[in-house]
Amino acid sequence: MTALSQAMLALRSGQCEAALVGGSTLTLNPIAALNLYRLGMLSPDGKCKAFDADGKGYVRSETVGVFFLQRISQARRIYAKLAHVKANADGFKDEGVTFPSGRAQEALLRDVYEEARVDPRTVSYVEAHGTGTKAGDPQELSAISNVFCGEGRKEPLLIGSVKSNMGHSEAAAGICSLAKVILSMETGTIPGNLHFNEPNPGIPSLNDGSIRVVDRHTPFLGGLVGVNSIGFGGANVHAILEANPGHHVDSFPREKPQLPxxxxxxxxxxxxxxxxxxxxxxxxxxxxxxxxxxxxxxxxxxxxxxxxxxxxxxxxxxxxxxxxxxxAPTEKRHLWFVFTGIGCQWNGMARQMMQFDVFANSIRRSHELLVPFGIDLVDLITSDN
Incomplete structure (x- = not known):
């Protein structure tokens, strides 16, 4: 998500015309998992119970993902509009570098929505960081509640965390959150959080109903979506996404042949x-x-x-x-070359290929050139005669 913020800045300042934003995490080193477990960050039962009273940590997972950012005026295929994204850092604090500061997160949220000129009470859903840790969930939802659930909000704020479904991919977790939100917009359904049975008693907004966890598949009704991300070393990032209201532009706008x-x-x-x-x-x-x-x-x-x-x-x-x-035989097969000796022509040999516009247009251009010589090329390669 920090990379997303930097890419957005580069696009807005004219440093680039487009940007690839990617993230990857591979859990290849068991020592890293052991150290995280000793820090009390990993779930002892192998389940990430985000926002739940029984949340005791997260489960590690792997991710490789990339997004392509481009100005709307130049885009051919718009999955979602990135309205705004911003980052801040709170690594220096009394609780330690790994402690997720709710104060810093709240300050970032207020800055993001003020700069975007968006009333946070109009946001329909927030994809939270939601690691299921004892410190992380209460701090994050305290900040979210203070910003999104102010006086005048008509409906409970819906929240979720993809980490309950697939685990925490750590440095690439923001990529997964963005992908979940975009797929929810595409399919019209927000996937339900897993392992949510009882609200965390340390999160008042969950217990008073101002925030509701999407614990079952829920229709996505449009509107703005916030995506929250919190880094291990004090980085905080928040993005505002808007669904693409128009029809998707096909890079090859033609009728596709119904071939097997x-x-x-x-x-x-x-x-x-x-x-x-x-x-x-x-x-x-x-x-x-x-x-x-x-x-x-x-x-x-x-x-x-x-x-x-x-x-x-x-x-x-x-x-x-x-x-x-x-x-399948395991031994290497012999390579054979077969030549018919009479070419490879047959009656109607191009009839099926004429279903493809690129091929058909090329044949028709050649056909027009041969008409003055009395040759009907289209009939020649499609007829049964």
Whole structure:
């Protein structure tokens, strides 16, 4: 989130035209986990119970994520509008560098909304840092309550923390919070917090009803959303996001041909792979990125996943999917080159390719050039004659 703040400053000051904002955390070193546990920051039962009376720490998780920031006037695909983002730091305090200061967080929140000229009482949802720690949750929600739940607020403020669902990815946690909010805007649903059973008695705003934890899937009704992030060394960041109200702009605005999709998968056993292909058939057509991801993960080592399978799925459900599963040989296969000797032409050979605009437009341009010579190129490559 600190990187997001710096990117926003660079865009506003004209230092760059666009920015990639990323974060990553890989939990490769067990010593780090041991030290965090000794500090009392990790949950002893492996659950992050954000805002709950039984919250005793967080669970570590891994994340690699990147966002692309661009001015709205130049953007082709707008997921959300970043209205404002700001950071401050409170590392020097009597309680120690790791203590989350509610005073500093409250000061930051007031600055962010004052600079953005937004009344915080109009914010519909706040994605909180919400680590489930004894000190962190009360300090954070005290600041949020003081700023968002002032006199005149009509409805309880909805809050949540993605850490209850997937754990705390530490340096990359802000990336996960942003992704959750944007996906909530895209799908129209805020996913429910897990492990929330009883409000933390040390958080008055939870017990008096001015703040309500989204503990079940809840419709996202639009409006502004705040995203809160608190760093281990005293950094605090808050961002204001607004859903994209317009239609998304397709980079290739054309009607997509309803062609069958080939899905390649691998499995340890024939039964598990067949079951996966059956589930794919039962789930029906998937979005385009889903097919690309399936094919990407379906190519592991033959030694680990010795069975290979495929399914040809009709995206419009016009015909029953074709599927097959076989044991893949471990030895390296011979490479063969096959030449027909008579070229590769057949009747109607380009009929299906004409469904693609790029191909069809190119053929039509060539067709117009050949018309004066009495050659009908379109008929030549699409006709059964």
């Amino acid at each position: 999709r080939l899905v390649l998968l691998a499995g340890r056993t024939k039964e598990s792979l067949t079951a996966t292909l059956d589930r794919l058939e039962a789930d029906g057509p998937l979005p385009d990125p889903a097919y690309a991801l399936l094919n990407r993960v379906g190519q592991p080592s033959v030694n680990q996943f010795p069975f290979r399978g495929y399914s040809v799925v009709a995206v419009n459900g016009s015909r029953k999917p074709i599927k097959a599963v076989e044991h």
